[in-house]
Structure formats: structure tokens, C-alpha cells
Amino acid sequence: MNIANTTAETSVAAGARQDIIGPYGPKPRRMISRRNIFLYGTLFVMAAYYLLPLYVMVVTSLKGMPEIRLGNIFSPPLEITFEPWVKAWSTACTGLNCDGLSRGFWNSVRITVPSVLLSIAIASVNGYALANWRFKGADTFFVILIVGAFIPYQVMIYPIVIILREIGLYGSLSGLVIVHSIFGMPILTLLFRNYFASMPEELFRAARVDGAGFWGIFLRIMLPMSLPIFVVAIILQVTGIWNDFLFGVVYTRPDTYPMTVQLNNIVNSVQGVKEYNVNMAATILTGLVPLVVYFISGKLFVRGIAAGAVKG
Amino acid sequence: MSKSERPNPLFRNLNAKVASIPMILTAMAVFVGGTVWTVLYSFTNSKLLPRLNFVGLDQYYRLWATPRWLISIENLLIYGAISLVFSLVVGFLLAALLDQKIRFEDTFRTIFLYPFALSFIVTGLVWQWLLNPDFGIQHVVRGLGWESFSFDPLYNSSIVIYGISIAALWQGTGLIMCLMLAGLRGIDEDIWKAARVDGIPMWKTYLFIVIPMMRPVFITTLVIIASGIVKVYDLVVAQTSGGPGIASEVPAKYVYDYMFFAQNLGQGFAASTMMLLSVVIVIVPWAYLEFGRRK
Numbered sequence: 001m002n003i004a005n006t007t008a009e010t011s012v013a014a015g016a017r018q019d020i021i022g023p024y025g026p027k028p029r030r031m032i033s034r035r036n037i038f039l040y041g042t043l044f045v046m047a048a049y050y051l052l053p054l055y056v057m058v059v060t061s062l063k064g065m066p067e068i069r070l071g072n073i074f075s076p077p078l079e080i081t082f083e084p085w086v087k088a089w090s091t092a093c094t095g096l097n098c099d100g101l102s103r104g105f106w107n108s109v110r111i112t113v114p115s116v117l118l119s120i121a122i123a124s125v126n127g128y129a130l131a132n133w134r135f136k137g138a139d140t141f142f143v144i145l146i147v148g149a150f151i152p153y154q155v156m157i158y159p160i161v162i163i164l165r166e167i168g169l170y171g172s173l174s175g176l177v178i179v180h181s182i183f184g185m186p187i188l189t190l191l192f193r194n195y196f197a198s199m200p201e202e203l204f205r206a207a208r209v210d211g212a213g214f215w216g217i218f219l220r221i222m223l224p225m226s227l228p229i230f231v232v233a234i235i236l237q238v239t240g241i242w243n244d245f246l247f248g249v250v251y252t253r254p255d256t257y258p259m260t261v262q263l264n265n266i267v268n269s270v271q272g273v274k275e276y277n278v279n280m281a282a283t284i285l286t287g288l289v290p291l292v293v294y295f296i297s298g299k300l301f302v303r304g305i306a307a308g309a310v311k312g
Numbered sequence: 313m314s315k316s317e318r319p320n321p322l323f324r325n326l327n328a329k330v331a332s333i334p335m336i337l338t339a340m341a342v343f344v345g346g347t348v349w350t351v352l353y354s355f356t357n358s359k360l361l362p363r364l365n366f367v368g369l370d371q372y373y374r375l376w377a378t379p380r381w382l383i384s385i386e387n388l389l390i391y392g393a394i395s396l397v398f399s400l401v402v403g404f405l406l407a408a409l410l411d412q413k414i415r416f417e418d419t420f421r422t423i424f425l426y427p428f429a430l431s432f433i434v435t436g437l438v439w440q441w442l443l444n445p446d447f448g449i450q451h452v453v454r455g456l457g458w459e460s461f462s463f464d465p466l467y468n469s470s471i472v473i474y475g476i477s478i479a480a481l482w483q484g485t486g487l488i489m490c491l492m493l494a495g496l497r498g499i500d501e502d503i504w505k506a507a508r509v510d511g512i513p514m515w516k517t518y519l520f521i522v523i524p525m526m527r528p529v530f531i532t533t534l535v536i537i538a539s540g541i542v543k544v545y546d547l548v549v550a551q552t553s554g555g556p557g558i559a560s561e562v563p564a565k566y567v568y569d570y571m572f573f574a575q576n577l578g579q580g581f582a583a584s585t586m587m588l589l590s591v592v593i594v595i596v597p598w599a600y601l602e603f604g605r606r607k
Contacts, residue, residue, distance in 0.1 A: 133328035148343030159346035214327035243431030
């Protein structure tokens with residue numbers, strides 16, 4: 001309060017309001033009021049509810065099994081052990097494979113990277129064509145694409161199985177990459193089309209007058225000017241594809257399962273003694289990639305999901 | 313102008329057409345073609361392989377006579393009602409709280425939204441652990457001295473769907489909060505000033521002025537929640553695998569199991585067509601309101 005007043009004073013001193021004597025400005029708000037107690041109280045309770053599962057996950061993964069059996073899931077570990085993490089990563093079993101989640105992790109990387117690149121490449125060029133090079137019928141296809149985004153995936157799963165089988169990609173990682181590119185297309189195309197359409201028309205015309213063609217304008221003008229939207233698209237796709245379960249389980253075989261599918265198989269396997277600490281370590285490991293993306297990207301993530309949600 | 317100089321209209325703007333081939337293929341072959349194919353084959357008695365042997369509405373009669381499907385639908389309705397009501401109410405309340413020019417707004421927003429970055433599998437497994445009756449919340453509360461306390465939704469078939477809804481709300485409310493917050497920020501500051509000058513209490517301003525003004529945001533949010541409800545699958549697989557028994561089955565899981573495990577494709581197609589129908593029922597009135605009026 002004092003600080004606020006002094007800064008206000010110095011800034012006003014430069015002006016012509018020296019005749020005012022005594023405190024001025026808006027009535028200062030007391031920090032501890034009934035309103036604030038209620039407001040922050042509610043927010044803290046809600047924040048605790050949202051943080052609790054993360055906390056329990058971390059704490060459980062750092063305990064040994066004897067401690068879990070005796071204790072309370074909320075208590076911090078008495079003896080911190082990283083063994084469950086090592087085990088989850090390198091020796092946890094799914095069926096006959098006992099090489100841990102690392103296999104699923106690398107599968108997910110090999111799925112996510114090409115899927116993100118391919119889907120963004122297709123959708124950005126496509127959005128650019130729709131925004132700047134409209135041809136007859138283009139909008140019809142676009143509307144079908146957007147409406148198609150609302151069709152439950154279950155309706156299209158089996159026809160895609162047949163298509164992939166026909167071209168010999170059923171069960172392979174490339175097949176799954178194609179599937180992700182297909183289902184990422186509606187939202188990404190919309191994202192890029194709207195972004196390119198919001199760019200000044202004169203820019204495009206000037207480039208046309210200078211003789212640049214379809215690809216020239218895209219690569220030399222549109223691409224360098226649209227880096228933010230590419231970052232948004234990458235965030236959207238990395239988290240979406242990494243978190244996918246349904247397509248992974250339908251279109252890949254056990255040795256190419258993505259991380260989410262493998263995680264579910266490890267945790268929900270019926271054989272053997274349940275090792276809750278290993279399970280929780282595996283769960284955190286799987287959630288780590290999108291969480292890191294989320295915490296690094298900050299506001300862009302919000303923008304990405306808002307674009308994905310509001311318009312999708 | 314000689315004939316050779318006039319370009320074929322098909323080749324005009326050729327690059328753009330080439331660039332749109334993936335979109336056209338996706339839209340026509342996968343979205344339209346796939347949907348028509350599935351609906352068509354839902355009228356056949358396909359078992360292990362799709363066969364065009366039409367049996368009329370048989371698959372649908374069988375579907376609606378299967379207890380597992382009826383439970384799935386019932387679960388979807390309960391889950392849907394809970395998600396809709398709670399994520400709208402909680403999401404809006406959180407957004408309204410964050411909109412009070414508070415300190416650490418970014419921190420709170422980050423905390424409320426982070427579960428949305430996690431997959432349904434991770435969400436399901438965490439909540440499976442928290443709701444585990446031998447170690448989780450029930451065990452801890454009993455340890456505090458309340459011996460008869462009972463909270464084991466995942467092992468009690470009459471309330472299992474509520475246990476799943478808790479996890480779903482934890483994961484999804486942050487998104488709704490973000491959308492609502494964006495909507496609240498879009499409200500003109502002068503409205504608030506005018507309401508304050510007129511001495512209208514804050515809750516009344518929200519209820520009778522701000523919320524009606526946010527109608528478009530609410531409608532979009534509603535569509536997002538509704539289309540997410542129909543898709544619910546991974547969460548159930550991770551949290552309960554449909555159990556105990558078949559108490560937490562959902563339609564999406566029914567489709568998957570009949571297509572890929574029970575080798576009863578016809579049932580799977582019929583069930584997925586019913587899912588499509590439910591989406592159409594939600595989407596068409598919305599699209600009509602949203603786009604029909606503009607013309």
C-alpha cells in the first residue's frame with residue numbers, strides 16, 4: 001500500500017496536481033477482507049484438489065513396496081528410492097516382453113515425430129491453398145472435413161483398417177502415422193486457413209505481381225511470417241498424438257505399441273503381484289512428455305487448445 | 313485467341329488442387345466413404361469379415377436387447393449428465409474466481425489446467441490408485457479413526473460410473489475454465505461499471521447480465537463437452553476395464569470389443585452407427601442455430 005502510494009506520488013509529481021494534499025487515488029483495498037479470505041480460500045482448496053493426484057503419484061513412486069503396504073498414500077516417503085523408476089523404465093513386463101516402458105517410449109517417439117511433421121506439412125499447405133488460392137469446390141470439401149471431425153472415431157475405425165490392409169500398412173508404424181495425419185487434418189487445416197486468411201491481402205498480391213508462384217509465396221513469405229501458429233500446431237499435435245490410446249491399440253501390434261497402450265498393459269495386467277510404486281513411476285513417465293510441453297509452452301498451450309476446442 | 317492458348321479449367325490453379333488432394337481424400341474417402349460404409353454394413357450379418365448379406369434391422373434389435381449395451385447407454389447418460397453439469401458449473405465458477413483481478417492468476421490457471429495435458433490413460437490410472445479401497449482415500453480416512461467410512465466407487469457396481477466421472481472432471485474442467493475465462497474477458501468493462509453504479513450485487517450481475525451475454529461461449533462449450541462425452545473410452549479402459557463385471561461399460565468400448573475381440577462386426581457397426589446418431593442429434597440443432605440464422 002505504501003509502495004503503491006509513493007510510486008503514484010512520484011508519477012503525479014511530474015504532473016500539475018500539486019495542490020492535492022493528503023492521500024488520494026482509489027480507496028486502497030485491504031488485503032485481508034472477508035471477500036479475499038473466501039476468494040483465496042476457495043482457490044487454494046481447488047488448487048489442492050487438482051495437485052493432489054500429481055503429489056500422490058510422485059510420492060508413491062518414490063516409496064518401497066513395504067512402506068506402501070504399511071503407510072498412507074499421502075505421507076511423504078521415509079526412505080526415497082528410485083528403484084521403481086528404473087524398474088518401470090527398463091524391466092517392467094507386458095506379457096512376455098520384459099524390457100520396460102522404454103520400448104513404448106521409443107515407439108511413441110517414432111510415431112509422434114513423423115505424425116506431427118506430416119500432419120502439419122499437409123495441413124499448412126492445405127490451409128494456405130484454401131485461404132489464398134481458392135478454387136471451385138474447395139470450400140465444399142473443407143466443410144465436409146470440419147463436419148467429419150465430429151463423427152465418432154468408432155464409425156471410421158474399421159473402414160480405415162480395410163484401407164490400410166489394402167495398401168499393406170496395417171499394423172505398421174507408418175500406418176498409424178497416416179491415421180494421425182488424417183484425424184489431425186480438420187483442426188489443423190482450420191487453424192492454418194484462419195491464420196493465413198487473417199494476413200494482409202496486399203502482401204499476397206505484391207508477391208504475385210513480383211512473379212512468385214504458389215510454392216514461392218508459401219515458402220518465402222507465408223512460412224517465415226507464421227511461426228507462432230506453427231508452434232501452436234506442434235503443441236496441439238505432440239500432446240494429442242502422444243496421449244492417443246485408441247488408434248495405437250487398433251492400428252499397431254504389441255511390439256509397436258505406443259507408450260500409453262503399453263502403460264495400460266503394465267498396470268492393468270492380471271498376472272503377478274501388483275507393484276504400485278512401479279505403476280505410478282510408469283504413469284508419471286508416460287505423462288512427462290505432455291507435461292513438459294505444457295509447462296514450457298505456457299500461454300501458447302492455452303492458445304493451442306482454445307483453437308483446437310473452440311473451432312474444432 | 314488460338315485454341316492452344318486457352319488452358320483447360322481443370323489445370324487452372326493446379327498447385328492448389330494438388331495441395332488439397334490429402335484433404336479431398338480424407339473428406340471423401342475416409343469421412344464420407346467410411347461413414348457410409350459402416351452404416352451400410354450395420355445392416356448385414358457380418359461376423360469375422362465384412363459381408364454384404366443384408367438382414368435389415370436385425371443387428372439393431374439384437375443390440376437393444378443386449379444387457380451390456382443397455383448398461384453402456386445408461387452409463388453414458390449418467391456420465392454425460394455429470395460431466396455437463398459439473399464441468400459447466402465448476403468451470404464457470406473457477407473462471408469467475410480467476411477473473412477477480414487476483415494475484416498469482418497465472419499460477420492458479422496453470423494448476424487447474426495441467427491435468428488436461430495428461431492422457432485419459434494416465435488420468436484413469438492415477439484415480440484408480442487414489443480410489444483403491446485398500447490403500448487410497450478410504451484407507452486413509454479409516455486410519456484417521458472413522459472405521460466405518462466407505463468410499464470405493466471402483467469396486468461397487470452401483471456407483472462405479474461416478475468414480476469414473478470424478479476422474480473425468482479432474483482432467484477436463486481446466487479446459488472449460490479456460491474457455492469461460494476467455495469469454496469473461498470478452499465482456500466489456502463498462503458493463504461491470506454500469507452494474508456497480510446501479511448498485512446491482514455481483515452475483516446478480518453474473519446471473520442476469522454476464523451469463524446471458526456469454527451465450528455463444530456456453531453453446532460452443534456445450535458442443536465440446538457433448539462430443540467428448542460420446543467418445544469416452546480410454547478412461548474406462550484404464551480405470552476399471554469396464555468392471556466390476558460390466559457395470560462401467562460405455563458404448564465406445566462396446567464397439568471396440570465387438571469389432572476386434574468378439575469378431576461380431578455387424579454388432580460393432582450397429583453400435584457405432586448408434587453413436588453417430590447420438591452425435592447427429594446434438595450437432596444438427598447446434599449447426600442450425602449457429603449457421604442457419606446467419607443467412
